[in-house]
Amino acid sequence: MQITEDQIVIVTKDVWNTVMGLEIKTIKNGDAEKDQKRVASFIQIMGNWEGSIILDCTQHLSKLFASKMFGMPLDEIRDEEIMDALGELINIVAGNLRAFLPQPCQLSLPAVIDGWDYTLSFPGGKGVNQILFECGTGQSFGITILKQSESEPFSKVVKPT
Amino acid sequence: MEFLEEQIVKVTEDVWKRVMGLEIKVADEDVGSGEKELIASFIQIMGSWDGTVILDCDKEFSRLLASLIFNMPKEEVSDEEIWDALGELVNIIAGNLKAHLPQPCYISLPATVGGWDYMLRFPGSHEVSQVVFECGFQFFGVTLLKQGESAPFTKVVKHS
Secondary structure, three states: OOOOHHHHHHHHHHHHHHHHOOOOEEEOOOOOOOOOOEEEEEEEEEEOOOEEEEEEEEHHHHHHHHHHHHOOOHHHOOHHHHHHHHHHHHHHHHHHHHHHOOOOEEEOOOEEEEEEEEEEEEOOEEEEEEEEEEOOOOOEEEEEEEEEOOOOOEEEEEOOO | OOOOHHHHHHHHHHHHHHHHOOOOEEEOOOOOOOOOOEEEEEEEEEEOOOEEEEEEEEHHHHHHHHHHHOOOOHHHOOHHHHHHHHHHHHHHHHHHHHOOOOOOEEEOOOEEEEEEEEEEEEOOEEEEEEEEEEEOOEEEEEEEEEEOOOOOEEEEEOOO
16 A cells, blocks of 8 residues: 555645645645755654655745744744644644555654755655645645665755755 | 663663674763764654654764774765664664563664754653763764653754
8 A cells, every 4th residue: 555646635735724724736846945944844654554754845934834833923933833833744744644554553753854954864765755835935845755665765855055 | 870871871882892893981971063964863662652762973983883884995985874874773772772661662764864054853852861972082872862741852963
């Protein structure tokens, strides 16, 4: 059993609408703001299906998500709110997608990384699906599904231009 | 004595000796330095006990560890080999510590983050144990986080 692109799109659109009141749509190419600080949150899944689900976006967009989630002005959002918001969003997305996976499987706690220059890698994780979304701000975010395999390690690379 | 500190010391000393032939000892130092690229490999534990095991060190030391694990010259070690080596080491440590935690609990796959400027955070987790080891004047840390309601743990790496 595999998580399909359609399932990722349905779940993500539903979460963004329900939790933040944001309408999102899929896009082919991500934003060009490569000189921005980026944030990634992810959850690992283990059991009868093993892999990871990753949400990543610019810090600017993560601030918007946090302000919508917590009903706070953008300029009052601190790193703590961003961390909580991105951790909660990936937790809800992963919790919904888990229903499409062979049971039993367990979700880890969320982890969040932000910065200008880092590489996040999952040795043995193979990219299965990556969907890019846009929510009317001109900035994109991605949801990536990795499945554990014996192939090349997947690496999420974030580098300043 | 911090939570499972004795087990952390024992398993880490044993793995470093058995897998890489390296003698290590507990040190009273910080691992991080603003002038070095830092690598952290971690595994999450879930079930009857929720938390995270983190192994962190600077990139050059991780290259030495990978060269010993894969028996290849240091200058030929790629980033992929470093990620694999650190992931395998934290996997062995976490697998051993799991036996000392309330069952059932499960360990995740390892993930590795490296770079000059990043913050790695585990919302809702707090540190219950951290042991710093010295290996030939180089330092690395093994940290155990537990999920809880206290302030979130933040691992900070900043370029100087």
